[in-house]
Amino acid sequence: MYGREARQLVKELSSGENGQLKAFNSDMVDQVTKACSVHHLELQSLIRKIQEEGLDTQTTRNADHFGALIHHLALIRNKRCLMAYVYNRADSIRNLRWKVGNVLPQEIKGKLSHPEQEYFKNHDTALNLYMSALDLDLTVDFVPPKDPYIQVRVIDDIGEVFLSDKKTNLVCHSIHFLKRNDAEQYISQGLMEELMG
Amino acid sequence: MASGSEEGGTGIQIDEYESLISTTDVELLKRAWRHEKAAPEILQYEGALVQRIREQIQLMVETVEEFAESGIDPLTVSLYEMDLDRTQFLLRSYLRIRLHKIEKYMIHILKTDLWNRLSEQEQKFAKRCTDDLGKHLEQSVLSRLPDGYKSLLKQSTASEEDDMVSEPQLDTFVICKSKRDLGTFQLDDSGGVPVELLAGNLNILRYKSIKPLVESGQIDLV
Numbered sequence: 276m277y278g279r280e281a282r283q284l285v286k287e288l289s290s291g292e293n294g295q296l297k298a299f300n301s302d303m304v305d306q307v308t309k310a311c312s313v314h315h316l317e318l319q320s321l322i323r324k325i326q327e328e329g330l331d332t333q334t335t336r337n338a339d340h341f342g343a344l345i346h347h348l349a350l351i352r353n354k355r356c357l358m359a360y361v362y363n364r365a366d367s368i369r370n371l372r373w374k375v376g377n378v379l380p381q382e383i384k385g386k387l388s389h390p391e392q393e394y395f396k397n398h399d400t401a402l403n404l405y406m407s408a409l410d411l412d413l414t415v416d417f418v419p420p421k422d423p424y425i426q427v428r429v430i431d432d433i434g435e436v437f438l439s440d441k442k443t444n445l446v447c448h449s450i451h452f453l454k455r456n457d458a459e460q461y462i463s464q465g466l467m468e469e470l471m472g
Numbered sequence: 473m474a475s476g477s478e479e480g481g482t483g484i485q486i487d488e489y490e491s492l493i494s495t496t497d498v499e500l501l502k503r504a505w506r507h508e509k510a511a512p513e514i515l516q517y518e519g520a521l522v523q524r525i526r527e528q529i530q531l532m533v534e535t536v537e538e539f540a541e542s543g544i545d546p547l548t549v550s551l552y553e554m555d556l557d558r559t560q561f562l563l564r565s566y567l568r569i570r571l572h573k574i575e576k577y578m579i580h581i582l583k584t585d586l587w588n589r590l591s592e593q594e595q596k597f598a599k600r601c602t603d604d605l606g607k608h609l610e611q612s613v614l615s616r617l618p619d620g621y622k623s624l625l626k627q628s629t630a631s632e633e634d635d636m637v638s639e640p641q642l643d644t645f646v647i648c649k650s651k652r653d654l655g656t657f658q659l660d661d662s663g664g665v666p667v668e669l670l671a672g673n674l675n676i677l678r679y680k681s682i683k684p685l686v687e688s689g690q691i692d693l694v
Contacts (some may be wrong), residue, residue, distance in 0.1 A: 315618035394608040394675040401600035
């Protein structure tokens with residue numbers, strides 16, 4: 276059946292848990308692109324056949340015309356599925372920049388294809404350029420603030436850092452009372468967790 | 473009688489207070505933010521407002537620092553800080569929502585007059601984004617497709633229009649409230665019942681039908 280592999284690709288998108296990326300299915304993408312080339316060859320040979328019979332390709336409505344049409348439509352459908360697959364993954368990749376910051380964790384990086392990793396870097400640059408032109412960091416302050424300070428527990432050794440008001444030693448498992456802005460970057464990197472009252 | 477006139481007095485005060493409050497820049501930003509959040513498409517960038525807010529934030533940062541140095545009651549300082557944080561959140565969130573919309577509909581924005589609604593920096597960002605995405609799709613898919621099917625914007629050379637570009641859903645429903653009576657409106661061409669838009673009434677309508685009212689600032693999205 277034409278287009279079955281392409282459908283698999285799109286299904287893979289929707290079966291993942293919200294926003295969670297699966298490994299880039301390059302085998303399937305290869306298969307679908309190959310199927311596209313096959314459709315194209317069939318399409319061309321049918322059109323050639325129509326021409327050889329001395330008929331007008333624009334107006335002929337015989338079996339060969341509809342055969343060619345089927346190949347054309349199958350090709351377009353495959354293209355849409357391929358594009359949807361890559362486009363929606365690109366969407367998730369852009370969201371990663373907001374969620375995990377500009378360094379991709381190894382386990383996510385392994386799931387991206389090479390062009391996707393490149394895309395992440397490029398998009399990161401675009402965003403950084405925008406933020407530095409504005410001189411405003413947009414990757415902090417994700418939740419409406421209730422209190423300027425929050426209580427956090429350090430879950431990885433961060434060491435001594437300069438926060439906006441003082442120098443602090445962030446040792447693993449220590450609990451701190453920090454400015455939300457200062458803490459947020461560490462929380463998104465998974466180095467700290469917020470302690471809820 | 474006496475109590476009645478007193479109530480009337482405070483009523484007027486509250487009205488005045490509300491109209492005064494609703495014209496502060498923070499309140500205007502809140503409104504712009506709410507609109508941007510609710511509207512499916514990107515709205516006009518509030519450049520002058522953002523500029524003013526950023527100056528005010530700068531001023532507040534300085535005030536807070538001054539207070540902290542001069543040893544004013546920590547509670548007062550922390551109240552100022554809270555206010556500052558809220559304003560900063562609003563500003564960041566406003567700009568972020570816009571960026572998300574740009575990321576989502578960049579190709580559409582780039583080829584329509586929505587382009588003029590972006591700030592200069594946003595335009596640069598959108599341009600870069602589109603180039604990057606275009607390159608990525610080209611590399612991953614388009615370059616491997618047969619001739620005639622390589623276009624980013626069209627399904628094939630047989631398509632007359634650009635039929636591969638995702639556009640915002642303008643007929644999605646939004647919740648809106650008008651400040652003044654706007655009279656009756658014919659919402660769409662299908663000949664449905666006209667809706668009367670009264671001051672303070674909450675309506676759930678299709679964005680498309682009230683789009684001009686949102687753009688001219690006659691109606692608020694909530």
